[in-house]
Structure formats: structure tokens, C-alpha cells
Amino acid sequence: xxxxxxxxxxxxxxxxxxxxxxxxxxxxxxxxxxxxxxxxxxxxxxxxxxxxxxxxxxxxxxxxxxxxxxxxxxxxxxxxxxxxxxxxxxxxxxxxxxxxxxxxxxxxxxxxxxxxxxxxxxxxxxxxxxxxxxxxxxxxxxxxxxxxxxxxxxxxxxxxxxxxxxxxxxxxxxxxxxxxxxxxxxxxxxxxxxxxxxxxxxxxxxxxxxxxxxxxxxxxxxxxxxxxxxxxxxxxxxxxxxxxxxxxxxxxxxxxxxxxxxxxxxxxxxxxxxxxxxxxxxxxxxxxxxxxxxxxxxxxxxxxxxxxxxxxxxxxxxxxxxxxxxxxxxxxxxxx
Numbered sequence: 001x002x003x004x005x006x007x008x009x010x011x012x013x014x015x016x017x018x019x020x021x022x023x024x025x026x027x028x029x030x031x032x033x034x035x036x037x038x039x040x041x042x043x044x045x046x047x048x049x050x051x052x053x054x055x056x057x058x059x060x061x062x063x064x065x066x067x068x069x070x071x072x073x074x075x076x077x078x079x080x081x082x083x084x085x086x087x088x089x090x091x092x093x094x095x096x097x098x099x100x101x102x103x104x105x106x107x108x109x110x111x112x113x114x115x116x117x118x119x120x121x122x123x124x125x126x127x128x129x130x131x132x133x134x135x136x137x138x139x140x141x142x143x144x145x146x147x148x149x150x151x152x153x154x155x156x157x158x159x160x161x162x163x164x165x166x167x168x169x170x171x172x173x174x175x176x177x178x179x180x181x182x183x184x185x186x187x188x189x190x191x192x193x194x195x196x197x198x199x200x201x202x203x204x205x206x207x208x209x210x211x212x213x214x215x216x217x218x219x220x221x222x223x224x225x226x227x228x229x230x231x232x233x234x235x236x237x238x239x240x241x242x243x244x245x246x247x248x249x250x251x252x253x254x255x256x257x258x259x260x261x262x263x264x265x266x267x268x269x270x271x272x273x274x275x276x277x278x279x280x281x282x283x284x285x286x287x288x289x290x291x292x293x294x295x296x297x298x299x300x301x302x303x304x305x306x307x308x309x310x311x312x313x314x315x316x317x318x319x320x321x322x323x324x325x326x327x328x329x330x331x332x333x334x335x336x
Contacts, residue, residue, distance in 0.1 A: 010336065012043075012120035012312055015063045017055025020319045022312065025065075031125040037075035038086060038131065042143035042309075043120050044069030045332040046173060047235075048113070050323050058260055060114055067120030067334070068113035071134060071142030075123060083137065085145045085292065086119065087130040088112035089282050104153070104282035111282075120312065122336045132288050136296045140309065143333055144302055148291045149283035151177030151233075154256040155185055156287060157280045160229045162186030165222075167212075169243055170233035170257065171198040173305075173330055176206060178231050178256055180300060181290075183208075190218075190227070197327045205304040205330065214242060226251060233257050241265065244275075252276040305330045312336050 009027045014020050031037045049066050051057045068088035073081050090110040091103035098106050112118040112126075134142040151174060160166050164187040168179045171193035179202070183189045190210040193199050202208040212218050219226060226248035232240045235257035244265045247253055251273065258281075265277075294300050307329045310318055315334060322332060 006122075009122035010312060011065045011117075012067065012315055012334070013063050013065050014049075014052050017062075018053065018320070020053060021316050025121070028123050028125055034128055035125045036077070036128045036131060037123055038070075038072040038084065038119075038126055039075045039123050040067075040070060040072040040119050040121060040336050041083070041139035042071045043067040043312075043334040043336070044143050044147060045322065045334060046147055047326075050326060052114075053319055053323055057114070064113070065117035065120055066113045067118035068111060069143055069146040070112070070119040070124075071137075071139050071145075072119070072124075074131070083134045083139060083142055084131040085134045085137075085142045085288060086112070086124075086126055087132065087283075087285065087288060088118070088146065090116075090127060090130065102284070104284050109282075120334060120336070132285065132292065134292060137292065140306060140333055141295050141302045142292075144305060144331055145288060145291045145295070146283070147173055147331070148177040148180070148295075148300065149287040150174050150256065150280075151179070152181045152290050152294075153283040153287040154178050154231055154254050154280040155181040156290075157278050158182075158229045158231070158252055158254045160185050160187045164188070164228040165226075165248070166190065166229045166231065167192060167227040167243070167246060168231045168233060169193070169214075169239055170235070171195070171202045172233065172326075174256060175231070175233035176202060176305070176330065178233055179208060180206060181294075182229075182231070184294065184299060187229070190223075192216075195327045201328070201330060206301060214239070219246065225249070228252070229254060231256055235259055237261050237263050244269065247273060247275050249273045250275075252278055254278045254280050256280050306333060307331055309333045309335060 070086035091106035092108040095107035166187040192212040
């Protein structure tokens with residue numbers, strides 16, 4: 001619980017590309033009907049935040065309070081003090097996707113820390129339906145649920161299962177999360193990345209040893225016929241296109257990342273494989289629940305994934321270096 005006498009709070013604001021600072025803003029004391037005040041405990045920094053800092057995010061207006069990977073405690077009411085995970089995807093509830101039970105791809109979605117101010121601060125208001133109890137988790141574990149839910153959702157979308165051959169291209173945090181949940185689903189998981197450092201982290205921290213670099217001749221032996229599922233977590237159109245020939249007949253490509261631009265593929269090759277291209281966007285409540293349960297059961301090595309905890313006050317002096325060092329980092333958490 002926060003100091004009851006406090007009236008202001010420190011917020012982490014990306015003022016413009018390359019410029020991050022701490023600003024003092026009023027501490028929220030009331031939430032709209034149906035919303036809940038949450039005292040933030042920990043905030044994860046992810047690729048989206050790095051892109052915002054670098055000026056590479058296509059849907060963002062500056063200045064912006066960043067932060068969408070959030071854990072916190074309910075600030076008031078009957079659940080006051082309860083640890084929760086924040087689902088940062090605010091949906092309209094009225095569009096066709098929402099009415100069909102797919103709020104993760106709402107036509108009017110607003111993401112905390114992107115389309116509206118996020119949670120790199122002491123307190124925020126969140127719709128009650130976007131809060132999930134994190135009983136049995138630490139505040140640090142709870143702050144890692146969102147990024148892992150992205151991968152869990154992609155795996156659920158893919159239908160990958162025991163005995164399947166899966167390739168995850170891109171061994172950053174989202175790729176690692178995807179690989180972890182594909183492994184839990186029973187697949188034989190391979191990882192591919194341009195960075196030897198990222199592949200080394202995947203081996204050392206998560207025990208993945210089927211590792212490849214782009215351009216390797218991997219379609220040999222048991223892999224000669226390709227992978228049943230190729231997950232792309234690179235955010236690179238050329239990497240996505242290079243992954244299509246690696247898909248087995250009857251297989252699927254799952255686009256976990258998003259690229260701004262066109263992706264090309266051979267229609268003849270696509271048809272002869274009866275292949276599928278599946279978009280995977282954000283995550284649903286069921287994905288959050290699955291991640292929380294997996295962490296609680298000790299199935300996800302959250303201690304290994306946590307690279308460092310940084311106080312918010314130190315972040316203005318650290319942000320640029322963290323961006324530069326991202327190949328050696330899985331997850332940075334910030335404490336307000």
C-alpha cells in the first residue's frame with residue numbers, strides 16, 4: 001500500500017525519441033465506475049519500450065508514460081492489498097471481435113503504455129476485468145506474466161502438441177516465452193537467431209540446445225521434411241519470408257511479431273503444403289491464467305529470466321545502455 005498522505009507520484013516518461021525522464025504527476029485517488037486503482041509493484045521493460053525510446057513505434061504519440069508489463073496490489077475495496085497481474089489491452093467490448101470472445105484483437109484496442117499512458121508510476125486505474133489474481137506469485141513473477149502470455153497465446157493458436165517439430169525464429173524475450181510454452185505442449189523445440197549471445201542465453205538459462213543460425217543447412221535428417229510449426233518472433237519481414245520454406249507439408253507459420261510492410265511468399269509452395277499462416281496478437285485471459293498456473297507450478301524459470309531489477313529513479317541514466325545491451329538481457333524489471 002502507498003503512503004496515504006501522498007498526493008503526487010513519479011512517472012517514467014519517454015518525452016521524445018532518445019529522451020526518457022522522471023516527471024511528477026498527481027497520484028490518482030478515484031477510479032471510474034467499473035475500474036480499480038492499482039498500486040504498481042513492478043514494471044517489465046520489453047521490446048515495445050525499447051522501440052518507443054528509439055522512435056521506431058508506429059502507433060505512439062509523445063510524450064508517453066511507458067510500461068505495460070505490470071504487477072501491483074489493489075489499492076482499495078474488499079480486495080485491497082491483493083497482488084494482481086494487469087492485462088494492458090483495453091478493449092471496447094462492442095466490436096465484432098469482442099463480441100466473438102476475441103478482445104485481444106479488438107478493433108479499437110488501446111494498450112497501456114502505447115495508445116494511452118502506462119504503468120511506470122506508483123498507481124494507475126484499470127478496468128476491473130483486466131486484473132487477474134496472482135496468488136502464490138512474487139511481485140517480480142507477476143510482472144513477467146504478460147510477456148510470457150504473448151508466447152502462450154501463440155502456442156495455443158498454433159495447436160502444436162506432443163511429437164511436433166517446432167522452430168522459433170527470434171530468441172528474444174517473446175521468442176523464449178513462445179519456446180517455453182511450445183516445450184510445455186510437448187513439442188521438440190528448435191531456436192534460430194542471428195545473435196550468438198541470445199542463443200547462448202537460451203541454452204544457459206532455459207536449457208534449449210537445438211540452436212541454429214539463419215542460413216544453416218538444417219533441413220537434414222529428421223528435419224528433412226521441415227517443421228510442423230514455425231513461430232516468427234523476429235519482427236523482420238526477410239526473416240519471416242525465409243521461414244516459409246522451413247514449414248513441413250501440412251504445417252503452419254505463426255506470426256508472433258508484427259512487421260510494418262508486406263510479406264511475400266510463393267503461392268505454389270504454399271498450396272502444395274496446404275500450409276497455414278496464423279496471426280497471433282496480444283493475449284487473452286485464458287493465456288494469462290495458463291502462465292500464472294505454470295509459474296506457480298514451477299514450470300517456468302522466472303529467476304533465470306529476470307536479468308536485473310532497476311529502481312525507477314535510476315532509469316533515466318540507464319535506459320540508453322539497456323537498449324544497447326538488449327542481446328544480453330532477457331527481462332529488466334523496474335520498481336517505482
